[in-house]
Structure formats: C-alpha cells, structure tokens
Amino acid sequence: MPSNTILTGQVLSFAASPFDDDATGAAKLHEAVHISGGHIAALGPLAQLRASAPDADVIHHPDALITAGxxxxxxxxxxxxxxxxxxxxxxxxxxxxxxxxxxxxxxxxxxxxxxxxxxxxxxxxxxxxxxxxxxxxxxxxxxxxxxxxxxxxxxxxxxxxxxxxxxxxxxxxxxxxxxxxxxxxxxxxxxxxxxxxxxxxxxxxxxxxxxxxxxxxxxxxxxxxxxxxxxxxxxxxxxxxxxxxxxxxxxxxxxxxxxxxxxxxxxxxxxxxxxxxxxxxxxxxxxxxxxxxxxxxxxxxxxxxxxxxxxxxxxxxxxxxxxxxxxxxxxxxxxxxxxxxxxxxxxxxxxxxxxxxxxxxxLHLGDRIGNLTPGMEADIVVLDLASTPAIAQRHARAEDIWEALFPTIMMGDDRAMREVWVNGSRMSA
The missing domain is CATH 3.20.20.140 (Metal-dependent hydrolases)
Structure with a gap:
C-alpha cells in the first residue's frame, strides 16, 4: 500500500530543462519530500513537512541523493x-x-x-x-x-x-x-x-x-x-x-x-x-x-x-x-x-x-512522472553517492552536488540504489 512517509536527504527537483538555460540553475535541492497516497505531497524543510504531516514516518538519508525514478x-x-x-x-x-x-x-x-x-x-x-x-x-x-x-x-x-x-x-x-x-x-x-x-x-x-x-x-x-x-x-x-x-x-x-x-x-x-x-x-x-x-x-x-x-x-x-x-x-x-x-x-x-x-x-508523461514536484506520482530513487570504495573516494572531494553525483553516473551500478519507490510504495531497501 502507498505509504505516508517523509524522506530526508538531498532531494532534487527540476524547475526547467537544463538544456534551456544554465544547467545548474534548472535544478533545486530540498531537505525533504513528503509521500502520501502514492503521490508527492510536498517538498521543503523537514520541520515544515513534519508540522503538516505529524503522522508520517520519517526516513533519513543525509548522504544520499533523492530523485525521480x-x-x-x-x-x-x-x-x-x-x-x-x-x-x-x-x-x-x-x-x-x-x-x-x-x-x-x-x-x-x-x-x-x-x-x-x-x-x-x-x-x-x-x-x-x-x-x-x-x-x-x-x-x-x-x-x-x-x-x-x-x-x-x-x-x-x-x-x-x-x-x-x-x-x-x-x-x-x-x-x-x-x-x-x-x-x-x-x-x-x-x-x-x-x-x-x-x-x-x-x-x-x-x-x-x-x-x-x-x-x-x-x-x-x-x-x-x-x-x-x-x-x-x-x-x-x-x-x-x-x-x-x-x-x-x-x-x-x-x-x-x-x-x-x-x-x-x-x-x-x-x-x-x-x-x-x-x-x-x-x-x-x-x-x-x-x-x-x-x-x-x-x-x-x-x-x-x-x-x-x-x-x-x-x-x-x-x-x-x-x-x-x-x-x-x-x-x-x-x-x-x-x-x-x-x-x-x-x-x-x-x-x-x-x-x-x-x-x-x-513519453508525454511529464505531468505525472520524471520529476519530484507536488502532485506527481511518487516514483523515486534514493541514490547512495558513495556506493563503492572507488566512488566514495572521489565523492569525498566533491564541492557541489554535481561533482558528488557525477562519479555515480560514470561508475555506479545497482549497488547505488539504496531505495526504489514505485507509486508511493517502497520496493527495496
């Protein structure tokens, strides 16, 4: 069943296409994302999301990147x-x-x-x-x-x-x-x-x-x-x-x-x-x-x-x-x-x-999947950005989120998938 859960970490959403403008300016990082009823309910500071959803479970991923599936x-x-x-x-x-x-x-x-x-x-x-x-x-x-x-x-x-x-x-x-x-x-x-x-x-x-x-x-x-x-x-x-x-x-x-x-x-x-x-x-x-x-x-x-x-x-x-x-x-x-x-x-x-x-x-599904914004379906990946020793040692020197992510793009595999969520339900952990 879809859960009522708040995930914390580096939650990434896109406000625009990085091909249309400054690549880094197209994305925004949030502290937490609230999943409810199979959808993204809200993004923002953890304290704010906990106040609006006091019954939600909270799962912390302080060193991970949380992005759309x-x-x-x-x-x-x-x-x-x-x-x-x-x-x-x-x-x-x-x-x-x-x-x-x-x-x-x-x-x-x-x-x-x-x-x-x-x-x-x-x-x-x-x-x-x-x-x-x-x-x-x-x-x-x-x-x-x-x-x-x-x-x-x-x-x-x-x-x-x-x-x-x-x-x-x-x-x-x-x-x-x-x-x-x-x-x-x-x-x-x-x-x-x-x-x-x-x-x-x-x-x-x-x-x-x-x-x-x-x-x-x-x-x-x-x-x-x-x-x-x-x-x-x-x-x-x-x-x-x-x-x-x-x-x-x-x-x-x-x-x-x-x-x-x-x-x-x-x-x-x-x-x-x-x-x-x-x-x-x-x-x-x-x-x-x-x-x-x-x-x-x-x-x-x-x-x-x-x-x-x-x-x-x-x-x-x-x-x-x-x-x-x-x-x-x-x-x-x-x-x-x-x-x-x-x-x-x-x-x-x-x-x-x-x-x-x-x-x-x-796929003409951009209004439903592919991004973490309120109302979107909660298909989510939690990426471990230090999933192997080789990736971890490069990640340790990263100065921003893109330097932190790039080693996982280039050298990562299924070991980087800390959690996968489908329609608001956790499929793996």
Missing part, C-alpha cells in the same frame, strides 16, 4: 535473456540472436518468466517506468502488462508488428497486426498505470500495407503513442531506400503511412537528413537516444546537444538488449562519452534530466 524510453524486454550477445551489425545481430529468442515468446509461460525477470532487473537499477517492444505474440504483451501491474509500475508497451523480412514464425499480416493491436489496446490502454503503444518494428520488416494499417489504427486512437526505429545504421538506411524507392527518405516511409506525429517515438535517429530533422521539429515527434546500443552494435554517434538546440524532444534509453546494460546510470555514462566524441559534452544535470524528466516528456 529513472524512465527508460526504449527497451525490448523479450531480449532480456540474450543481452550482451556478440554480433557484427544490426541485421546480422537480429537474425543471429533476436529473432530466434523472440520465437520463444509464443509460449505464454516463457513470456511471463522473462517479463518478471526484466522488470525486477529494471527496478534493481532504479528504473520505474519504461516503454517496451514486445513480440508479435499477443501473449507477450499480456505477460508484460500483468507483471508491471503486479508491481504497481507505470509501463508502456505494444505488440511488435512485422510482416516481411523476418522468420515465418515471427510474421503477422497487415490485417492481423491491426486486429491484434486494436484488441490489446482496448484491453490494456489506460488500465491503471498502463498504456498501449502502437509498435511497427521498423520499415524493413513491414510492408507498406502494414504501415498503412497501423497508421489507420493510430488515427483512430490519437491519444496512444507510436514507437518504431529510425535511421539507426547506414546500411539499414540503404536497405530502406531499396524497399521504399518512392520515399523521400527513411522518415517519409512512416510519414506517407500516417506514422509521423507528436506522439511518435523514433528510436536511435542517428543519421538524419535535413528534411527529416525539420519534419521532426515541426511535428514534435520524440527521438530516443540509445547510447550503449549505438556503440555496442556500431551504429554511430547521436548528438544530443545539437538535437536539443534544434528544438527536438529527446529521451534516453537502454535499448535492452541491443544496449549492453539494464542500468540507466550506465546509459547516462555512455551518453556523456558520446557527447565527448561529438564535441558536445553533457553536464551531469542534463544527463540526469534526460534519464528522468526528459524521457518522461518524450
């Missing part, structure tokens, strides 16, 4: 068991590892096992919300949503749709993709903290007819999100050009079929043409940066700072299991490293914002 904007939970599989390029990797593993999700028992395993791994790393691809099997969606519902999590997911260039056992049709997706949407969308996401895998594995069918479904349910992949690798873009010779570019394969819009999530989006960038800015579609995946599979370098300067909405994601870690800390570290390689280093405030409020905004 991490939001992972692009994952493939069915790839949990095959994470960190050696491979060459995207298409080889899909054929060698991904597709054979996804075939196993025809078994609902296996789907439930992996869904529970994935969510527990995510929670152990401080991730409290994610948007996941499932497989073509409707039971894989049911398994994921049931597991998330059991844990009280806010979660988004959809049946992955493919009707070509995949094994026969992983192909549906344009009509069955529409019918299955609509049935799952009607069953799960808006049920508790769950949201259905219309999910064509990417243009190479969907015929124009299937993309058009899913575009029609999205037009019928415009409050849903739509997720897919875009311009991840150069050879993938060339393949799309061969498959869709009439399209102006990769993004146009979605646009011409009704799959470009403000509630669209476009994973990777590394190698964008000027027209694609312009259209994404005009429509408000979100790009999802998957840095550990981009380096692991050799896709390229996404320039977060430049995309933000252009006015695009950007989320951050592990891309499990093309990504090589379940940890959003490791993902932030990889985003920093890629920023260095592109000559646009990211400040710790920007990294934390991307993993919380930024990803929440990409």
């Amino acid at each position: 991490f939001v992972d904007a692009h994952v493939h939970y069915p790839q949990t068991a095959m994470i960190a599989s050696w491979g060459k390029r995207l298409i080889d990797w899909l054929n060698s590892y991904t597709f054979p593993e996804e075939m196993r999700f025809a078994d609902p028992v296996y789907a439930s096992e992996i869904a529970g395993r994935y969510l527990d791994l995510a929670l152990s790393n401080g991730t409290t919300t994610m948007a996941s691809y499932c497989t073509i099997h409707p039971a894989s969606v049911t398994a994921f949503f049931e597991a998330a519902q059991t844990r009280g999590m806010r979660a988004l997911a959809g049946k992955t749709c493919m009707d070509r260039n995949a094994p026969e056992g992983l192909c549906d049709t344009a009509q069955s993709a529409y019918d299955d997706s609509r049935a799952l949407l009607r069953e799960w969308h808006g049920r508790g903290r769950l949201e259905y996401v219309i999910t064509p895998r990417f243009s190479p594995t969907s015929t124009p007819e299937q993309l058009a069918a899913l575009g029609a479904l999205w037009a019928e349910h415009p409050d849903c999100l739509m997720q897919t992949h875009l311009s991840e690798q150069v050879d993938e873009i060339a393949w799309v050009r061969d498959l869709y010779p009439q399209a102006r570019d990769y993004l146009d394969t979605y646009e011409m079929h009704g799959l470009l819009g403000a509630r669209g999530l476009y994973g990777h989006a590394i190698h964008l043409e000027p027209r694609e960038r312009d259209r994404l800015c005009e429509t408000g579609g979100a790009l999802v940066h998957c840095p550990t995946s981009n380096t692991f599979i050799g896709s390229g370098l996404f320039n977060t700072a430049v995309r933000k300067t252009e006015g695009m909405r950007v989320g951050l994601a592990t891309d499990t299991g093309g990504g090589s870690s379940f940890s959003m800390l490791r993902t932030m570290a990889a985003a920093y490293e890629i920023g260095q390689l592109t000559g646009t280093p990211l400040h710790p405030a920007q990294l934390l914002w991307l993993a919380t409020a930024g990803s929440a905004e990409a």
